[in-house]
Amino acid sequence: MRALACAAAVVCAIAPLRAAAHEILHQVQRGRALAVRAFFQDGQALADQQAEVYSPADPKIPYWRGRTDRNGWLAFVPDVPGKWRVRVVDATGHGLDTQVDVEPAIGGPDSGAPSGAGPLGLALRPVVGAAVIAAIFGGLYLWRRRRSA
Amino acid sequence: MHVPDGFLSPQISVPAWGAAAPLWVWAVRRTFGASATESLPALGALTALAFVVQSIMIPVPGGTSAHLTGVAVLALCHGPLAAFACESLVLLLQAVFFGAGGFTVLGVNALALGLLGPGAAWLVHRALRRLSERAAAFSGAWAGLQVSSLAVSLVLGLQHHLSSQYMPVPFPVVAAAMMVPSLTVVGVVEGLYTLFAMSLLRRARLLAAP
Numbered sequence: 001m002r003a004l005a006c007a008a009a010v011v012c013a014i015a016p017l018r019a020a021a022h023e024i025l026h027q028v029q030r031g032r033a034l035a036v037r038a039f040f041q042d043g044q045a046l047a048d049q050q051a052e053v054y055s056p057a058d059p060k061i062p063y064w065r066g067r068t069d070r071n072g073w074l075a076f077v078p079d080v081p082g083k084w085r086v087r088v089v090d091a092t093g094h095g096l097d098t099q100v101d102v103e104p105a106i107g108g109p110d111s112g113a114p115s116g117a118g119p120l121g122l123a124l125r126p127v128v129g130a131a132v133i134a135a136i137f138g139g140l141y142l143w144r145r146r147r148s149a
Numbered sequence: 150m151h152v153p154d155g156f157l158s159p160q161i162s163v164p165a166w167g168a169a170a171p172l173w174v175w176a177v178r179r180t181f182g183a184s185a186t187e188s189l190p191a192l193g194a195l196t197a198l199a200f201v202v203q204s205i206m207i208p209v210p211g212g213t214s215a216h217l218t219g220v221a222v223l224a225l226c227h228g229p230l231a232a233f234a235c236e237s238l239v240l241l242l243q244a245v246f247f248g249a250g251g252f253t254v255l256g257v258n259a260l261a262l263g264l265l266g267p268g269a270a271w272l273v274h275r276a277l278r279r280l281s282e283r284a285a286a287f288s289g290a291w292a293g294l295q296v297s298s299l300a301v302s303l304v305l306g307l308q309h310h311l312s313s314q315y316m317p318v319p320f321p322v323v324a325a326a327m328m329v330p331s332l333t334v335v336g337v338v339e340g341l342y343t344l345f346a347m348s349l350l351r352r353a354r355l356l357a358a359p
Contacts, residue, residue, distance in 0.1 A: 141190060
């Protein structure tokens with residue numbers, strides 16, 4: 001039993017090192033993204049059309065690729081300030097190819113902390129889970145012993 | 150490996166809950182009943198270890214990661230019903246307290262990871278243990294993980310077939326993404342973990358020698 005307890009302790013100790021890799025967390029930052037709307041002269045949106053955004057740091061490989069929404073909007077999160085190229089391609093051959101100025105204030109590195117569990121929470125999860133299970137089984141064992149006594 | 154909430158429609162999650170519920174009642178009565186009091190400490194230790202090893206990620210090629218289940222050793226030592234009950238408890242704790250997996254998909258996850266996989270591990274172990282106990286344990290754990298992975302990928306593939314709104318990725322992609330790491334890396338590590346855990350249990354005299 002001591003060997004099993006030692007093994008459990010070792011596994012618990014190393015678990016937090018890898019525990020963060022599998023879960024999908026998220027991060028919310030207000031005012032961080034830049035939105036661009038593509039529409040025709042009569043106001044009709046270029047809805048659900050292919051779109052690409054090129055960073056000034058690499059004008060050849062798209063920084064972002066996707067489709068406009070039903071109102072013709074696309075949004076991306078710039079990581080450097082400068083002139084960003086935005087392309088919206090309509091299947092019928094219409095499209096938009098323009099440059100958008102990104103100010104240094106929103107084109108900087110990430111500054112906010114991810115929402116959800118922090119690093120400490122992630123590290124503690126295996127330990128907390130194992131402790132809860134131990135408590136459940138321990139309580140059940142003691143309850144059974146008392147009833148049978 | 151387990152499916153998160155929102156990836157399966159009620160067409161699949163409700164029947165899975167319906168199938169799992171009576172099995173939970175049966176398994177809990179058998180596993181945690183009055184006659185099983187003396188096995189509770191070992192069961193608790195193995196269940197806690199299963200929870201912990203499911204938190205340890207194994208990096209696999211392709212930018213993703215996988216994890217062990219740690220359930221095969223429960224099935225080999227205490228039977229597939231005990232493994233089903235204990236893995237269901239692990240999945241419930243993960244879903245309720247840590248947001249991993251999910252409550253609506255608990256039936257699917259419990260059946261795939263807690264019943265089909267450990268059941269296959271137990272069957273393979275029983276079939277091969279006369280040849281070699283260690284080879285049987287390793288093969289059982291490896292096979293159990295493959296069955297669990299295949300079951301999850303089949304369910305996700307069925308969901309894509311029924312409605313791609315829930316699961317946009319088709320079965321061939323899901324199957325390849327799940328089965329290749331499972332067949333090559335994770336299954337082997339699960340087999341080694343099972344051998345290691347059974348060896349420790351024998352040394353601690355919590356498991357009879359073969």
